[in-house]
Amino acid sequence: MPKLILIDGSSYLYRAFHALPPLSNAHGEPTGALFGVVNMLRATLKARPEYVAFVSDASGPTFRDAMYEHYKANRPPMPDDLRAQIEPMLAIVGALGFPILRIKGVEADDVIGTLALQAQQAGIEVEISTGDKDMAQLVGPGVTLVNTMTNTTMDREGVIEKFGVPPERIIDYLTLVGDTVDNVPGVPKCGPKTAAKWLAEYDSLDGVVAHADQVGGKIGESLRAALPQLPLSRALVTIKTDVTLEQGPTDLALREPDAAALRELYARYEFKAALKDLDAAADASLPSPPGRVIGGEGTTAPRAPVESSPKPLLQGEHGFDLAAPGAYELVTTQAQLDAWLEKLQDAPLIAFDTETTSIDPMQADIVGLSLAVEPGKACYVPLAHDYPGAPAQLPRDAVLAALKPVFEDVSRPKLGQHAKYDINILSHYGIAVQGVRHDTMLESYVWNATATRHDMDSLAKKYLGYDTVKYEEVAGKGAKQIPFSQVDLDTACRYAAEDADITLRLHHALWPQLESVPSLRSVYENIEIPLIPVLAGMEQRGVLIDVDELRRQSQQLGKRMLELQQQAYKEAGREFNLDSPKQLQAILFDELGLPARLKTPTGQPSTNEEALEAIADAHALPKLILDYRGLAKLRSTYTDKLAGTVNPRTGRVHTSYHQGAVATGRISSTDPNLQNIPVRTEEGRRIRQAFIAPPGWKVMAADYSQIELRIMAHLSGDEGLLKAFHEGGDVHRATAAEVFGLKPEEVTANQRRAAKAINFGLMYGMSAFGLARQLGIDRGEASDYMARYFARYPGVHAFMEATRTQAHRDGYVETIFGRRLYLENLQSRNQAHRAGAERAAVNAPMQGSAADIIKRAMIAVAAWLRNRDDAHMLMQVHDELVFEVRADTVDEVREAVQQRMQGAAELAVPLLVDVGVGANWDEAH
Structure with a gap:
């Protein structure tokens, strides 16, 4: 029989993240989860399946969120280190030749369930590679589960051995037990053994419900109390097998790997074994590529046309066949x-x-x-x-x-x-x-x-x-x-x-x-093209790093890590390896008896950041481990690594800025990424002290104040929001005063925090549910806040609605300067897909306009600096520009930079720029 391997990509990524230490490459990019996923996928390739798919959760809500607003509400946010590895993972998966499926509105489980059923009906053997217990409900004739971490296969007998019930009763079993990770309510105090016992005795969930009055004791009371919500729980744990998919099982053939892309990715993330295997598999001979074999006198050999080439979307208008040989x-x-x-x-x-x-x-x-x-x-x-x-x-x-x-x-x-x-x-x-x-x-x-x-x-x-x-x-x-x-x-x-x-x-x-398209031509000619020499000049100049300061910080971090290690030993009552999840697991949960709030994909108590934060109030040790890990990351990613990026030719660090990488128009930075220097902790901010100016010079940082919110005021034309900015006070306090009907001086800290969350949250499509989670209030109260906000700022609501309408009509939205931001899924029949695209439609004009404004500012400032040797633009970090300025001209340069940044756009509200000066970036920021 042909075989279809369905890879639960989300399970792969989480399992690899929790199973491996926090690895990183020379650029400080996290690589632990990537490393695990790559190794598992390489093992899958050795099986040479006829069909295969890598299925991952898409962003945005699913139908289960609509069904139950508290679904997965207990889950902590995805760690930043894990989130940063998603896109690289997908790039590697695609380069390996795996078809990737990410379907909005449903979970990866539902896509896998649908394909498994379709393949089963077509006589194709199915192997589901996962560690998710919910998948056991899919096991049947020709459908098995494989856990690549434990190298075990689970068929029908394996399901019965593990859970005590057959695959066709797994849904009933999960309904009774519930799921604390996904926040699916089960029967309180009903564990796996009790659920299996009830199902063996009463045959099914319906049988258990029918005989609920016969179950005695406290557990019987819990069962009867839970009866009203069991149908919801059953619906939540049931994997859909009828998802509408554009591809069926036989459309999922493994493609030829993109060796060039893989080599680049493996080299970037330092996967040496994978690189070695890639090289070993490469053909030693170098076939002569077709076309244009050139002689020294300009003779040519024509290249045969590529029959499989798609029809060009754009044709030349100069009488030359743009696909002809040269x-x-x-x-x-x-x-x-x-x-x-x-x-x-x-x-x-x-x-x-x-x-x-x-x-x-x-x-x-x-x-x-x-x-x-x-x-x-x-x-x-x-x-x-x-x-x-x-x-x-x-x-x-x-x-x-x-x-x-x-x-x-x-x-x-x-x-x-x-x-x-x-x-x-x-x-x-x-x-x-x-x-x-x-x-x-x-x-x-x-x-x-x-x-x-x-x-x-x-x-x-x-x-x-x-x-x-x-x-x-x-x-x-x-x-x-x-x-x-x-x-x-x-x-x-x-x-x-x-x-x-x-x-x-x-x-x-x-x-x-x-x-x-005049607006696009203007963006191209007036923003992007003039920016090229500006960025080139910044890259050539580079930024001066105090290597000795980084070494001192590394030593200080090491000393503090040692202190935390000794404190951890004291709290644990013995010495252990703080970097060993297995040893930590034994101490926290076996020896200290702390509650295991989160589990790993293999069912073991988790010791990741979220799990430790969940029990940090129960004992001193989890907080010590969290502090230790935070310092270890700073040391390995920044203080130990940045010094290694200093160019020996110049003695400076030279990043690469990318104009064509981010859809909204923002500039990104790599090798090293200077836009990601941490600022949330004191130790993180201290790293900026190593970014210094030469003797006789100063570091100057100029940062736009609340630029996206000001753009929202401009685009919406809302009188209340415009007034708040024109009055020049605290806009979040002014918003809170409007929303809560108070005088500004009467606004409490919590009310200001709520107004700030609404001000910024609306730009990112935050729902009442999201606001409720952020503020720690119930959804009804959050909805009331948002209703009051829109009542006080009707122009904002009108702008959001008009933007959604325009996006649906045109397929894109525009920045203030005419940059187009195309949006997928605006016409999707899937409600969740449409909602996600509509949220992006509202946010994109703000982000894109902010990107255009700082680019225009950079061009204007660079033009002013062109014939000067007393100031240089060094870095662009989000809404901030960083300079080194000769000390005797700081005042003149500060005024000129501030003037040009504030004049980069004419908005209905003033653009404000905060400028700081110091011996290093931390002092200036």
């Missing part, structure tokens, strides 16, 4: 270079790209560069290929000197794909690139940020129907991969010249689309 020239003589310099003189647009020794632009050296001035024709100029027998190449310095006037001439328009990288590379050689008018990554990003990834390979496939030559095809894979400098020149030319050519073709496909 003719590329390898430039190795002065005569060839001179001919290309002549072409560049009169070119309407110059596409350029660099080949280097590293993806880190601040440590990379140039190997060669490519140029194109018309679609289908390009050249590659090798500068540093050094393999044995390599042909003679033009001198690097001479070539760059000849091209320097072209690159620095602002009147000669230039085009790149992620041009910021190439700008940074050329800056190492004294070339200050100017005149970048277009960037295809940003053209795609502004056109539709969510339509595709914005790398060149993805864009070529989507918009040209063109398959590009991949880096692995020319340089090899894994341990056998060679540096680009050792790739033979003809092969290097085929790969590198294509980059410039395809960049130019993509521009001819994308630019007419942007031109046709």
